Amino acid sequence: MSALDFSTKIGSKRFSNPIFTASGCASSGSELAQFLPLDEIGAIVTKSIMTKPRTGRATPRMAETPSGMLNSIGLQGPGIDTFLEVDIPWLVSQQAKIIVSIAGETVDEYGVLARRLRAVNGISAVEVNISCPNVENRGQVFACHTDTAAAVIEAVRRNIGGELPIVAKLSPDVTDIVEIARSVINAGVDGLALINTLLGMVIDTNTMKPKLAGKTGGLSGPAIRPVAVRAIYQVHQAFPNTPIVGMGGVASGRDAFELILAGASAVSVGTATFGDPTAVIKIKNQLSELLTQRNFDNFRDAIGFAHRGV
Ligand code: SIN
Numbered sequence: 440m441s442a443l444d445f446s447t448k449i450g451s452k453r454f455s456n457p458i459f460t461a462s463g464c465a466s467s468g469s470e471l472a473q474f475l476p477l478d479e480i481g482a483i484v485t486k487s488i489m490t491k492p493r494t495g496r497a498t499p500r501m502a503e504t505p506s507g508m509l510n511s512i513g514l515q516g517p518g519i520d521t522f523l524e525v526d527i528p529w530l531v532s533q534q535a536k537i538i539v540s541i542a543g544e545t546v547d548e549y550g551v552l553a554r555r556l557r558a559v560n561g562i563s564a565v566e567v568n569i570s571c572p573n574v575e576n577r578g579q580v581f582a583c584h585t586d587t588a589a590a591v592i593e594a595v596r597r598n599i600g601g602e603l604p605i606v607a608k609l610s611p612d613v614t615d616i617v618e619i620a621r622s623v624i625n626a627g628v629d630g631l632a633l634i635n636t637l638l639g640m641v642i643d644t645n646t647m648k649p650k651l652a653g654k655t656g657g658l659s660g661p662a663i664r665p666v667a668v669r670a671i672y673q674v675h676q677a678f679p680n681t682p683i684v685g686m687g688g689v690a691s692g693r694d695a696f697e698l699i700l701a702g703a704s705a706v707s708v709g710t711a712t713f714g715d716p717t718a719v720i721k722i723k724n725q726l727s728e729l730l731t732q733r734n735f736d737n738f739r740d741a742i743g744f745a746h747r748g749v
Contacts, residue, residue: 443730444737447481447704449682450604450629452563454536454705456481457738458695458723461686461709462540462566462608462632463487463512467526468533474716477535479723484684484707485526487542487568490551492518496573497652502641507660507688508710509639511573511653514542519555531561538606540566543591544579550594557600565603566684567595567628570610570635572657582610582635585622592626604629606684611666612638620674620681630682632707633674634667660710664688668701675702675743690718692725699726699738700745 447457459482465471468483477483495515502509516522530537539562543549549567556565569581569591581587588607595605607623609616611634620631636657641650649655667687675683685703688710689695695706706726711718735741 441736443727443735444739445727447738449564449606449684449704451602452604454481454563456723457699457705458719458726459538459684459705459707460484460712460719461707462568464709464712467522468530468535471712471716471719472533475720477530477533480535480719481705481723482536482538482563483530484538484566485522485540486516487514487540487566487571488516488519488522488552489514489542489544490519490548492516492521499650499652500656502650502656504639504641504658504660505662507658507662508713509641509651509656509658510636511651511656513573513653514571519552523555523559527559527561536563537561538564538566540568540608542568542571546587546590546594549591550598553595553598556603557598562603564606564630565595565599566606566608566632567591568608568635570608572610572612572636572638572655573653580610580612582608582619583613585618588619589622589626592623592628596627606630606632608632608635610635611663611670616670617673617677620678624678624681628681630684630704631674632684632686633670634663634687637663637666659688661688661690664694664697668697671698671701671703672745676746679743689722692722692727692729695722695726696729696741699741700743702743702746704739704742
């Protein structure tokens with residue numbers, strides 16, 4: 440049997456393998472670099488960056504849940520200036536494939552961030568995070584409405600220029616994710632990231648108060664994997680030619696395979712990294728073995744396989 444072609448594509452960009460980090464779970468990659476060579480990861484998706492430095496929400500901002508985790512970080516980060524001066528050159532020096540995630544409080548802020556990225560060398564794609572659940576105002580969850588989701592993507596498309604693929608990160612906390620996907624595809628995205636965390640809450644039965652200072656947080660980890668599989672399946676069925684970066688509770692190569700069978704062209708590993716910083720490489724190796732066992736010699740033949748003949 441011939442060697443596995445493990446490469447994947449998003450828009451015009453090719454990635455050597457389909458296992459990426461998930462935004463927010465490995466910052467800009469430096470924490471992971473002590474455990475593994477970053478150039479072996481399909482892509483590092485950086486923590487969503489905003490126009491200004493941000494300290495995020497008050498602590499405590501993480502809580503364990505059954506088969507999952509709740510976070511209310513609140514988009515902590517250094518801001519775009521420091522990110523472009525420090526983080527990007529460092530990632531480039533590591534030969535990492537870079538997907539920059541951006542987040543804004545207004546449509547205009549997304550446009551400003553896109554404009555800052557347009558001339559930066561070494562970036563393979565931009566993830567537009569329109570679905571962070573940890574914002575003061577639910578009106579800022581742009582991905583909850585077709586018109587606001589499209590307005591953000593149009594602003595990014597206008598300002599980004601060139602060929603940099605745009606990937607919109609959507610929320611599962613909507614009635615019909617296919618309609619949201621349709622609106623951002625019509626507005627010009629090259630791909631979709633499915634799914635961000637689900638809005639949740641934990642109350643400490645000893646203190647009888649919410650465990651998180653921000654009260655609500657985003658639920659991630661294996662508990663949400665069936666939601667991710669469902670969302671990816673529905674969106675791939677409606678838009679089979681739009682690449683999907685799947686994520687949501689992937690902790691093994693088999694979990695990644697499930698998202699790929701549903702329709703993902705790449706898979707991001709997030710929460711699993713907190714328990715095992717080498718998870719992303721282990722999952723990549725397990726997936727490669729599994730694909731070979733199932734007689735795939737080209738990874739791309741497995742994308743959306745669960746839809747065939749159904
Ligand atoms: C956060 O920083 O609060 C999480 C970001 C996200 O889930 O989009």
